[in-house]
Amino acid sequence: MSWETICKLDDIAPNTGAAALVNGVQIAIFRAGEQLYAISNHCPFSGANVLARGILADINGDICVASPLYKQHFSLLTGQCHEDESVKVDCYEVRLKGKEIELQTSELKAA
Amino acid sequence: MSKTRVILVGNGPVGHKFLESIIESGKSSEYEMTVFGEEPRAAYDRVQLTKWFETRDAKDLNMVDEGFYESNSITSYLSDKICKIDRMRKIVISASGLEVPYDKLILATGSFPFVPPVPGHDRDNCFVYRTIEDLEAITAAAEKSTIGAVVGGGLLGLEAAKALMDLGLKTHVVEFAPRLMAVQVDEGGGEILRAKIEELGVGVHTEKNTRNIGDGDTCFHKMSFADGSELETDILVFSAGIRPQDALARECGIGIGARGGISINNHCLTSDEDVYAIGECALWSNRIYGLIAPGNEMARVAAEHITGKGELEFDGYDMSTKLKLMGVDVASIGDAHGNTPDSKAYTFIDEPNEIYKKIVVSGDGKQLLGSVLIGDADDYSNLLQITLNNIELPEHPDSLILPGYAGGGSALGVDALPETAMICSCNNVTKGDLVCAVQDGAQTVAELKSCTKAATTCGGCTALVGQVLNAELEKLGVEVNTDICEHFPYTRQDIYNLVRVGQIKSFEELLEKHGTGQGCEICKPLAGSVLASCWNDYILEDQHTQLQDTNDRFLANMQKDGSYSIVPRMPGGEVTADGLIAVGQVAKKYNLYTKITGGQRVDLFGAQQHQLPQIWQELIAAGFESGHAYGKSLRTVKSCVGSSWCRYGVQDSIGKAIDIENRYKGLRSPHKLKMAVSGCTRECAEAQSKDVGIIATEHGWNMYVCGNGGMKPRHADLFASDLDDETLQKYIDRFFMFYIRSADRLQRTATWMDNLEGGLKYLQDVIINDSLGICEDLEAQMQQVIDSYQCEWKTTVEDPEKTKRFRTFVNSEQGDNNVVFVAEREQIRPATENEKSELIAKSA
Ligand code: SRM
Ligand SMILES: Cc1cc2nc3c(=O)[nH]c(=O)nc-3n(C[C@H](O)[C@H](O)[C@H](O)COP(=O)(O)OP(=O)(O)OC[C@H]3O[C@@H](n4cnc5c(N)ncnc54)[C@H](O)[C@@H]3O)c2cc1C
Ligand code: SF4
Numbered sequence: 022m023s024w025e026t027i028c029k030l031d032d033i034a035p036n037t038g039a040a041a042l043v044n045g046v047q048i049a050i051f052r053a054g055e056q057l058y059a060i061s062n063h064c065p066f067s068g069a070n071v072l073a074r075g076i077l078a079d080i081n082g083d084i085c086v087a088s089p090l091y092k093q094h095f096s097l098l099t100g101q102c103h104e105d106e107s108v109k110v111d112c113y114e115v116r117l118k119g120k121e122i123e124l125q126t127s128e129l130k131a132a
Numbered sequence: 133m134s135k136t137r138v139i140l141v142g143n144g145p146v147g148h149k150f151l152e153s154i155i156e157s158g159k160s161s162e163y164e165m166t167v168f169g170e171e172p173r174a175a176y177d178r179v180q181l182t183k184w185f186e187t188r189d190a191k192d193l194n195m196v197d198e199g200f201y202e203s204n205s206i207t208s209y210l211s212d213k214i215c216k217i218d219r220m221r222k223i224v225i226s227a228s229g230l231e232v233p234y235d236k237l238i239l240a241t242g243s244f245p246f247v248p249p250v251p252g253h254d255r256d257n258c259f260v261y262r263t264i265e266d267l268e269a270i271t272a273a274a275e276k277s278t279i280g281a282v283v284g285g286g287l288l289g290l291e292a293a294k295a296l297m298d299l300g301l302k303t304h305v306v307e308f309a310p311r312l313m314a315v316q317v318d319e320g321g322g323e324i325l326r327a328k329i330e331e332l333g334v335g336v337h338t339e340k341n342t343r344n345i346g347d348g349d350t351c352f353h354k355m356s357f358a359d360g361s362e363l364e365t366d367i368l369v370f371s372a373g374i375r376p377q378d379a380l381a382r383e384c385g386i387g388i389g390a391r392g393g394i395s396i397n398n399h400c401l402t403s404d405e406d407v408y409a410i411g412e413c414a415l416w417s418n419r420i421y422g423l424i425a426p427g428n429e430m431a432r433v434a435a436e437h438i439t440g441k442g443e444l445e446f447d448g449y450d451m452s453t454k455l456k457l458m459g460v461d462v463a464s465i466g467d468a469h470g471n472t473p474d475s476k477a478y479t480f481i482d483e484p485n486e487i488y489k490k491i492v493v494s495g496d497g498k499q500l501l502g503s504v505l506i507g508d509a510d511d512y513s514n515l516l517q518i519t520l521n522n523i524e525l526p527e528h529p530d531s532l533i534l535p536g537y538a539g540g541g542s543a544l545g546v547d548a549l550p551e552t553a554m555i556c557s558c559n560n561v562t563k564g565d566l567v568c569a570v571q572d573g574a575q576t577v578a579e580l581k582s583c584t585k586a587a588t589t590c591g592g593c594t595a596l597v598g599q600v601l602n603a604e605l606e607k608l609g610v611e612v613n614t615d616i617c618e619h620f621p622y623t624r625q626d627i628y629n630l631v632r633v634g635q636i637k638s639f640e641e642l643l644e645k646h647g648t649g650q651g652c653e654i655c656k657p658l659a660g661s662v663l664a665s666c667w668n669d670y671i672l673e674d675q676h677t678q679l680q681d682t683n684d685r686f687l688a689n690m691q692k693d694g695s696y697s698i699v700p701r702m703p704g705g706e707v708t709a710d711g712l713i714a715v716g717q718v719a720k721k722y723n724l725y726t727k728i729t730g731g732q733r734v735d736l737f738g739a740q741q742h743q744l745p746q747i748w749q750e751l752i753a754a755g756f757e758s759g760h761a762y763g764k765s766l767r768t769v770k771s772c773v774g775s776s777w778c779r780y781g782v783q784d785s786i787g788k789a790i791d792i793e794n795r796y797k798g799l800r801s802p803h804k805l806k807m808a809v810s811g812c813t814r815e816c817a818e819a820q821s822k823d824v825g826i827i828a829t830e831h832g833w834n835m836y837v838c839g840n841g842g843m844k845p846r847h848a849d850l851f852a853s854d855l856d857d858e859t860l861q862k863y864i865d866r867f868f869m870f871y872i873r874s875a876d877r878l879q880r881t882a883t884w885m886d887n888l889e890g891g892l893k894y895l896q897d898v899i900i901n902d903s904l905g906i907c908e909d910l911e912a913q914m915q916q917v918i919d920s921y922q923c924e925w926k927t928t929v930e931d932p933e934k935t936k937r938f939r940t941f942v943n944s945e946q947g948d949n950n951v952v953f954v955a956e957r958e959q960i961r962p963a964t965e966n967e968k969s970e971l972i973a974k975s976a
């Protein structure tokens with residue numbers, strides 16, 4: 022298990038996301054209330070790296086991000102796309118240590 | 133087979149409807165059609181004649197599409213009157229000497245205004261009110277006059293009086309009967325109507341029998357009445373009734389009614405089986421119909437009789453009317469005077485508010501026979517439907533006209549109406565037609581309007597159309613759910629009111645007090661926009677950032693590859709050479725694609741997120757501000773060069789556009805707002821396609837509202853004319869704030885107005901006449917937004933904490949290597965997926 026420090030909590034505005042570049046992989050980290058989540062920053066529908074810039078949405082209790090380009094929802098817990106069952110994005114482990122956000126990097130392969 | 137020759141005499145609205153009906157039958161190729169019109173122009177909308185004053189341009193009343201005659205092979209003669217019909221030889225003879233043979237002849241010669249043969253009626257400055265030429269002559273004479281009088285206090289007389297008043301004349305109405313609108317209105321109603329009209333400053337003189345018109349002492353004319361009194365006036369307009377134009381038929385021996393009018397049967401045939409008569413010249417069952425709707429029905433019937441099986445019949449027409457006369461609601465239904473034996477009446481009079489309502493019911497109290505409404509005609513559609521469909525009355529019929537607090541307001545559910553109930557009489561749309569349209573997928577009033585034409589003429593049926601829509605949607609199981617999303621059981625208007633009245637300043641507070649869950653991409657931007665419209669805080673404050681839609685969050689427009697475009701504001705489209713150079717230098721330095729937008733400014737494409745603050749720093753240093761191209765907010769105010777340069781310009785349209793753009797920049801709204809200012813009626817700035825368009829006139833500015841380009845283009849409507857600068861600004865302030873208050877999320881002004889009950893008239897009432905008493909508030913609110921304006925980009929680049937949030941990666945200074953450009957026409961554009969893989973292959 023290796024945890025890598027990414028940024029300070031304050032670097033992300035409350036209830037929004039930010040992109041991080043870790044070992045060449047683009048990761049979208051979200052700060053939803055007290056919770057932190059991390060999924061891939063790549064939007065499979067547009068092919069652009071934009072998920073971190075989407076709006077956080079609570080869809081029937083599932084915390085999601087709405088892709089900023091075409092507005093599909095991705096669950097932050099599972100990466101599952103709500104609009105298309107066959108689409109799922111990668112999820113990562115993320116935690117708060119003191120005032121810093123850390124990401125679990127052992128599964129990350131360099132792109 | 134040789135074609136049947138059809139000749140139409142009279143190119144008025146009804147004649148035109150006849151031609152359209154023949155074409156709609158799909159059989160027009162079997163006919164050789166010719167139309168003769170005495171007037172110098174093809175059919176125009178006489179019902180809207182008074183609208184001519186708004187632009188004084190006959191084109192605005194035109195009813196005939198360009199190329200209509202050519203593409204349908206119709207021969208048309210203008211300014212050529214038919215003066216004889218030779219029924220033996222079956223030809224018509226025109227004033228210019230043409231002799232044209234017919235197989236079928238249609239008389240649609242309309243009527244002419246009756247001028248009482250009082251001595252002096254033919255003096256100069258005596259007019260009638262029927263054609264565009266009449267209005268031109270009245271306008272010219274009004275310029276040299278101060279007082280005007282109308283003889284006749286009926287519907288048309290009052291309309292003419294309004295026109296004189298609008299021309300700036302002190303106006304009088306002279307009526308022979310003891311009250312105004314004697315045909316439609318009873319005594320009680322007449323009194324209220326009189327009071328309301330006198331309040332407008334119009335002199336009302338009833339029971340006046342004019343004996344002589346001669347030279348005046350202080351004015352051009354002096355009218356002397358039978359009771360010995362006198363009235364001086366410069367202009368006289370006769371509006372004392374109409375007479376059918378039946379001379380042609382009379383002279384060739386076609387059957388005429390005892391008191392005039394060409395007699396017709398249920399197929400609109402006259403006593404000659406090859407000659408039809410339709411419209412205001414026709415007499416059916418001893419009645420002349422002086423309204424457009426029955427005329428149109430006759431046109432359809434005659435056309436069907438010629439082209440089809442003769443299944444359609446004309447069997448009378450309801451003459452109920454609802455109108456706004458000089459700003460006063462007036463309605464009359466059926467037997468308004470209680471002439472039916474045994475009938476009984478209920479009357480409600482509210483003197484302080486000058487409202488009069490009467491219903492006439494049958495002896496057994498079960499049927500509604502007629503009604504009169506003055507001052508408040510909201511009950512009209514309800515009462516009309518009850519009358520026309522013989523719906524049994526409730527136990528206490530008076531509850532139909534009593535105010536809600538007195539136990540009234542029992543409107544009848546639209547479900548009680550039969551499918552055949554006529555909902556829109558102007559356009560012949562029944563409840564069944566609307567139901568079909570809903571079943572075929574229409575879901576809004578606006579959609580119903582465009583597919584059935586209901587509610588597109590007088591608008592009197594809009595409320596009812598809405599009720600039918602909702603009832604049908606409900607039956608289809610389409611939930612008419614107006615909640616914005618699962619987190620708020622409210623409409624956008626509700627949210628707006630909750631925020632404003634509750635002084636709510638953040639999304640958290642709104643959610644806690646009125647919502648559930650955590651919010652989503654629907655309610656968050658909506659709340660963000662409403663908070664901004666109300667309090668105008670900097671939108672990237674920590675508590676607001678989470679609410680911003682993609683583009684607002686980074687104050688730029690995201691493109692398909694995740695890069696951004698940047699639009700600096702160029703008010704009115706004006707930019708200095710230095711400004712252009714500065715923009716060019718920035719574009720060059722950051723290698724951005726540049727393009728002139730459709731909104732008269734420059735767009736720079738291909739910036740990455742982390743570059744935005746640097747680029748803006750440089751643009752701000754060169755004097756530019758945010759163009760809000762990313763926001764649901766004011767976009768651009770297009771302008772033309774106007775009087776500063778253009779040989780036709782009558783006002784400084786550039787100066788006006790710049791002032792306006794600076795006034796409303798940064799204003800957040802339910803959808804984007806676009807404006808334009810043109811320097812003259814040539815309209816080079818395309819103002820009539822904007823949310824608010826302004827066109828210069830010699831006397832000031834004409835204001836147009838609710839235009840739209842985009843998916844469903846809509847021409848803007850003329851809202852007010854010849855405004856001075858101050859009034860124009862006031863109206864725009866009120867208009868925008870009222871829209872912001874009451875529109876739905878992502879509803880442009882065009883759809884907003886189309887869904888407002890009462891449409892344009894209602895808006896004019898709210899904004900010009902302050903009918904809701906909110907104008908002061910609207911203006912104050914707008915002033916508050918204007919006073920708190922800030923350039924969001926300036927605030928952002930000055931705050932290092934904020935610019936930090938623009939880094940592409942929180943943990944790296946790098947850019948996104950998936951944003952790849954290739955060159956095209958000497959600029960960049962996003963690479964396609966194939967191009968990207970090729971580039972990667974090459975570099976590997
Ligand atoms: C840049 C521009 C095209 C151009 O290269 O000329 C443009 C570009 C876009 N338009 Fe537009 N529109 C542009 C002028 C127009 C015009 C013409 C005008 O304003 O005179 C219209 C028709 C007029 C109107 O709005 O009534 C227009 C009607 C639309 C619509 C349809 C709106 C509607 O009511 O149907 C959309 C979609 C929407 O807003 O929902 C749209 C949406 C867009 C968006 C925002 C689409 C998007 O979400 O990415 C595009 C953003 C481009 C960008 O990143 O800057 N754009 N768009 C023009 C920017 C003008 C400016 O300086 O701000
Ligand atoms: C100011 C005003 C307001 C009105 N408001 C309303 C309203 O709110 N609602 C409503 O329902 N109705 C209204 N009306 C009435 C409506 O305009 C008429 O019902 C309608 O115009 C009748 O159409 P028509 O084609 O039968 O006759 P017209 O419009 O009179 O057209 C007949 C045409 O035939 C031409 N013509 C006549 N004789 C000859 C000939 N021998 N040879 C060639 N051409 C000839 C005439 O010049 C004329 O152009 C209003 C009318 C006026 C004047
Ligand atoms: S609208 Fe009129 S003033 Fe403006 S440029 Fe065109 S012609 Fe000139």
Ligand code: FES
Pocket residue numbers: 555556557558559586587588589590591592593594
């Ligand atoms: S009744 Fe006039 S528009 Fe429908």
